[in-house]
Amino acid sequence: MSVGFQAVQWNRAKITYDLVLAACVALYLGVFMAITISAQAPGAPIDWTDLRLKAFGSCAFLMLSVILCIGPLARLSPKFLPLLYNRRHFGVAMAVMAALHGWSMFEWYIGLGVLPSLLEELSNPAVYARFIGFPFKVLGMAALAILLVMAATSHDYWQQYLGPRAWKTLHMGVYVAYGMVVMHVALGVLQKPGDVFMPAISFLSLGVVATLHLMAGWREWGGDRNDTAEWVALFPPASIADQAARIVTAGGERIAIFRDGAMVAAVTNLCAHQQGPLGEGRVIDGCIVCPWHGYQYRLSDGCAPAPFTEKLATYRLRLRDGMLELDPRPLAPGTPAAITLPAL
Amino acid sequence: MPVAPRHLAWLALLAQQMGEPMLVVWSLATYAGIGLAVGVAFVLAAAPRALGHAAAITPGGRAMLVPGAAVLWPLVLWRWVRQT
Numbered sequence: 436m437s438v439g440f441q442a443v444q445w446n447r448a449k450i451t452y453d454l455v456l457a458a459c460v461a462l463y464l465g466v467f468m469a470i471t472i473s474a475q476a477p478g479a480p481i482d483w484t485d486l487r488l489k490a491f492g493s494c495a496f497l498m499l500s501v502i503l504c505i506g507p508l509a510r511l512s513p514k515f516l517p518l519l520y521n522r523r524h525f526g527v528a529m530a531v532m533a534a535l536h537g538w539s540m541f542e543w544y545i546g547l548g549v550l551p552s553l554l555e556e557l558s559n560p561a562v563y564a565r566f567i568g569f570p571f572k573v574l575g576m577a578a579l580a581i582l583l584v585m586a587a588t589s590h591d592y593w594q595q596y597l598g599p600r601a602w603k604t605l606h607m608g609v610y611v612a613y614g615m616v617v618m619h620v621a622l623g624v625l626q627k628p629g630d631v632f633m634p635a636i637s638f639l640s641l642g643v644v645a646t647l648h649l650m651a652g653w654r655e656w657g658g659d660r661n662d663t664a665e666w667v668a669l670f671p672p673a674s675i676a677d678q679a680a681r682i683v684t685a686g687g688e689r690i691a692i693f694r695d696g697a698m699v700a701a702v703t704n705l706c707a708h709q710q711g712p713l714g715e716g717r718v719i720d721g722c723i724v725c726p727w728h729g730y731q732y733r734l735s736d737g738c739a740p741a742p743f744t745e746k747l748a749t750y751r752l753r754l755r756d757g758m759l760e761l762d763p764r765p766l767a768p769g770t771p772a773a774i775t776l777p778a779l
Numbered sequence: 780m781p782v783a784p785r786h787l788a789w790l791a792l793l794a795q796q797m798g799e800p801m802l803v804v805w806s807l808a809t810y811a812g813i814g815l816a817v818g819v820a821f822v823l824a825a826a827p828r829a830l831g832h833a834a835a836i837t838p839g840g841r842a843m844l845v846p847g848a849a850v851l852w853p854l855v856l857w858r859w860v861r862q863t
Contacts, residue, residue, distance in 0.1 A: 442839030554800030587846035595830050 440592050452521040456528055463497070464490050484546055488539035493633060495532035496620060499582075499613055500640035502526055507651035509715060509726070516715060516726050523589050523728075526609075530586035537579050540572065571622035578615035581608045591728075594708065603710055617641055655684075669759040672699050672776055680723075682714035686763030690750055693718055695734050700773035701750035701761055702737045706730055707768075708745065723747075736771040749773075811849065817856050818848035825859050 443449075467490045472481060502525055508515040544550045553572070556562065562570050585606055588594075594602045620637040624630055667685045675681050675694040682691050682704055689704040691714030702723065704714045711727030718724070722731040722740065732739055737747035746768035753760050754776060766772055794802045822841040826848070827834050836844070848855050 439835035439837070440840040440844075441837040442843045551800075554804070558800040558803070584850050587850045590840075590843055590847060592826070592830075592834075592836070592840070592844055593847045593851075 440590070448517075449521050449524070452517075453524050456525060460494060460498075460528065460532070463494050467493065484539060484543045488536060488543055489633075491532050491536035491539055493636065495529055495536055496616060496633075497636065497640065498525065498529035498532060499609075499616060500644055502529060503609065503613060503644045504647050507647040510651040510712070511647070511654065513715065519715075519726055520729075527586045527589055530582040533579050533582050537576065540575075566622075567625055569622050571619050571626070574615045574619040574622070578612040578619060581612040581615075585609060585612075591708075599708070599710055613644070655682075665762060665764075666753070666755075666760045667763055668755070669761055671757055672754065672759050675699070678718040680714040680716070680718075682712075683761070685761055688763065688765065689714075690761065690763070691723075692752070692759065692761070693723055693734055695721065697776045698734060698773050699752055699759065699776060700734045700737075701752050702732065703748045703750075703765065707732075707739075707747060713747070735773045736769055738769045810852075814849035814852040815845075817852040818845045821848045821852075821855050821859060825862070829855075829858065829862065 468486055471486055471489070475481070502522060505515065505518045505522055505525075509519045541550070541553075544553045557570050557573055559570075562568055585608060588597070588602070588605065597605065617637060620633055624634045624637075667683075669683060669692065670681065672694060675692060678695055680691040680693040682689060684690070690701050691704045692699065692701050693714075695718040702713065704712055706713050706725040706727065708725060708728055708730045711725045711730075713723055713725055713732075716724045716726040718734055719731075721735070722733055724731050730739065730745065731743075732745070732747050737749045739745040748765040748768045749770050749772040750765060751762040751772055752774050754774070790802075797805065821829075822836075822844045826841065826844055827836050
């Protein structure tokens with residue numbers, strides 16, 4: 436998967452995903468503006484810059500909240516996996532919305548001819564000591580900077596250039612950005628009482644994001660097996676859906692146990708590309724397919740098919756008294772370790 | 780204004796003359812300007828070899844790399860100089 440790079444690796448599913456995403460964004464912006472205009476007093480002039488500022492800002496916030504919900508939702512139910520497959524485009528679209536919101540803010544200050552007052556507001560140390568009156572815009576700007584860095588490096592090339600671990604760490608910054616955005620919204624609302632919509636959606640989305648993460652974490656924690664014994668008893672092979680996996684934690688590592696007909700194999704749950712959750716993927720034509728970006732690995736040995744070179748750590752499995760047993764010590768990446776069972 | 784360490788005295792002087800907000804704005808603009816120049820040069824001249832193996836990158840792919848190279852330009856430039 437790393438032989439060549441192109442702008443976007445399009446396929447039919449990605450095009451459909453992006454079209455639906457663009458339609459949803461356009462619909463939201465249209466409905467938001469229509470409702471806001473209709474709620475104004477008859478004959479009152481429309482401040483288009485302010486309207487765009489609020490529409491883009493609320494849209495970016497909702498998109499960011501949805502993005503953060505996709506991961507835990509996909510862990511809770513495979514029905515949500517299609518949302519996960521193209522999350523990168525969702526993230527870049529959200530960063531564009533956030534940038535438009537930021538630009539609208541500058542446009543608003545420029546329109547009123549008071550841009551220097553923005554600089555004075557942001558550079559006055561006294562206001563940073565206040566709670567009410569804190570320059571909430573600085574939080575929004577910092578969050579925007581994080582989101583733009585993430586969007587700019589949302590390409591396979593940068594993932595290889597920085598290395599998976601550094602790239603992943605950089606992109607975990609989305610949680611820092613989300614925290615800043617929540618504070619940006621909350622402090623902004625405190626300074627402009629009367630607006631009900633933004634506090635409502637911000638606290639609702641914060642609650643949903645936090646609850647889903649806790650639910651997904653609780654569910655995975657409940658299934659963890661931190662045994663360090665040489666062989667760990669798991670479950671009957673028939674309990675794994677055909678061409679799918681069950682994820683276990685053994686020896687402190689998350690391991691995906693895949694079944695393809697009578698063949699069963701254990702591999703690390705972390706994709707070699709971006710450490711995506713392989714166990715949430717499928718087996719297609721004898722290859723494990725990562726749900727995030729479609730990277731493929733042979734079930735038999737964890738190697739990506741030629742000409743690609745990525746390899747996964749594999750684990751030994753055996754069948755005892757109708758139960759699968761796993762040796763939690765990883766084998767060298769690319770070591771053949773799949774077993775073929777008698778008819779299930 | 781707090782007293783700056785001696786090696787940052789030039790920065791304090793600049794802030795005094797320009798005003799701190801404008802200094803921040805000009806710093807960001809300078810970072811972005813250098814980033815754009817380094818980014819374009821990197822994707823045109825060095826990006827295919829920077830991964831340690833010869834990688835094929837389409838023209839569209841190169842265009843997509845410019846923002847990332849511009850953002851990460853200090854790292855990109857440092858690694859590029861080291862490689863050459």
